[in-house]
Amino acid sequence: MDLDKLSKELSYALRHAPHEYELELDENGWVDVQQLLEALREAKRWREVKEEHLFQMIEASAKKRHEISGGKIRALYGHSVPQKISKEKKQPPEVLYHGTATRFVSSIMESGLLPKGRQYVHLSEDTETALQVGKRRDEKPVLLKIHAKKAWEEGTAFYFGNEKVWLADEISAKYITIC
Ligand code: HQG
Numbered sequence: 001m002d003l004d005k006l007s008k009e010l011s012y013a014l015r016h017a018p019h020e021y022e023l024e025l026d027e028n029g030w031v032d033v034q035q036l037l038e039a040l041r042e043a044k045r046w047r048e049v050k051e052e053h054l055f056q057m058i059e060a061s062a063k064k065r066h067e068i069s070g071g072k073i074r075a076l077y078g079h080s081v082p083q084k085i086s087k088e089k090k091q092p093p094e095v096l097y098h099g100t101a102t103r104f105v106s107s108i109m110e111s112g113l114l115p116k117g118r119q120y121v122h123l124s125e126d127t128e129t130a131l132q133v134g135k136r137r138d139e140k141p142v143l144l145k146i147h148a149k150k151a152w153e154e155g156t157a158f159y160f161g162n163e164k165v166w167l168a169d170e171i172s173a174k175y176i177t178i179c
Pocket of ligand 1: 065078099104113114117134
């Protein structure tokens with residue numbers, strides 16, 4: 001079983017296109033594990049997929065993208081489905097980071113961080129993770145420091161994604177500095 005491909009397919013199904021699998025996410029993004037497995041098994045590649053592979057996939061991944069609980073599974077962040085996935089509000093640490101491409105920086109420093117194609121802006125707890133995120137779009141990404149605690153105290157909502165990924169609706173430019 002190719003666990004990396006399985007993770008990518010699940011991210012696609014649970015973040016972006018549940019309808020293609022005839023799945024419906026609940027308000028927190030959960031779907032029934034058995035329904036998901038049945039939908040996956042319709043494709044030849046996943047005919048043999050079982051629940052244990054989902055656990056192995058989560059275990060094998062360096063990033064905690066998915067979560068299983070009580071017979072349900074969900075993506076923890078990254079959604080672009082039209083129905084807004086409700087996330088748990090949580091006070092962020094003093095600072096968070098965002099790695100981005102050089103070509104986006106002037107627009108970000110003018111309009112702030114916006115969710116673009118996804119439902120939320122994604123922020124990282126540590127600089128290393130943020131730089132990795134930025135490297136997806138730029139060999140030499142720019143690291144932005146987000147003054148998260150100040151933004152929170154002044155009314156910006158932050159949400160918990162996983163231990164390393166934080167979410168926000170948007171971040172005003174006044175809380176962002178270029179590292
Ligand atoms: C940029 C992956 C211009 C923003 C990653 C980013 C992450 C602006 C892009 C997770 C802007 C959106 C999310 C503005 C934001 N003007 N550009 N005002 N505001 N942007 O992919 O944070 O591996 O939606 O800087 O590793 O790059 O899939 O967000 O470059 O954790 O699990 O607009 O997705 O995780 O891009 O990545 P994205 P992201 P996985």
